[in-house]
Amino acid sequence: MIDEEGKGGDLTKNTTDIGRKLSEHLNPGMEDALNARYGHLLPGMAEGVVDFAYGRQYARPGLGLRDRYLGTIAALTALGGQTMPQLKVNIAGGRKAGLSQEEIAEVIWQMALYGGFPAAINALNAALEVFGEEDS
Incomplete structure (x- = not known):
């Protein structure tokens, strides 16, 4: 555990x-x-x-769990838009594991280099949805 x-x-x-x-x-x-x-x-x-x-x-x-979530969020981002449901679940899990909104945004943006700008922008939109749910 x-x-x-x-x-x-x-x-x-x-x-x-x-x-x-x-x-x-x-x-x-x-x-x-x-x-x-x-x-x-x-x-x-x-x-x-x-x-x-x-x-x-x-x-x-x-x-550490938070580092595993960074890797997971990065991989799902680079895989592209078809991973949106899993990405949202893992962004929420990453927040519970201690990742800040800034860390999540940065790892997503880093993946623009590997998965392309559309994949990173789609992932940022997923992150904004998760962050918005946290605020409500």
């Missing part, structure tokens, strides 16, 4: 339980929403996302 410094801990524990605790903290209701939307088509998909993405990736030791 994530320690006080935002770094992952012992992954010999049940990664699904670790992932579920972390995902509920960062994105409350995500597993239920995925299950409601896709569970009839892909049973176990929601639990798989929680286990792999949160329990096995975000909870890993060696890199």
Whole structure:
């Protein structure tokens, strides 16, 4: 699990339980929403996302959670506009992990070099939506 410094801990524990605790903290209701939307088509998909993405990736030791979110936001930005829903979720998670609005904007803008200006501008628009929701 994530320690006080935002770094992952012992992954010999049940990664699904670790992932579920972390995902509920960062994105409350995500597993239920995925299950409601896709569970009839892909049973176990929601639990798989929680286990792999949160329990096995975000909870890993060696890199702080906020830094993992910087990398995730950068990658989703460079991939372009088709990642908008995931980008919003990860920007919100990054804010909960301690990223400032300025840090998020800067990592997005850095990706203009790699994903292009349209991708960066689309990601900045996603960030503005998330920041606006925080303010309301």
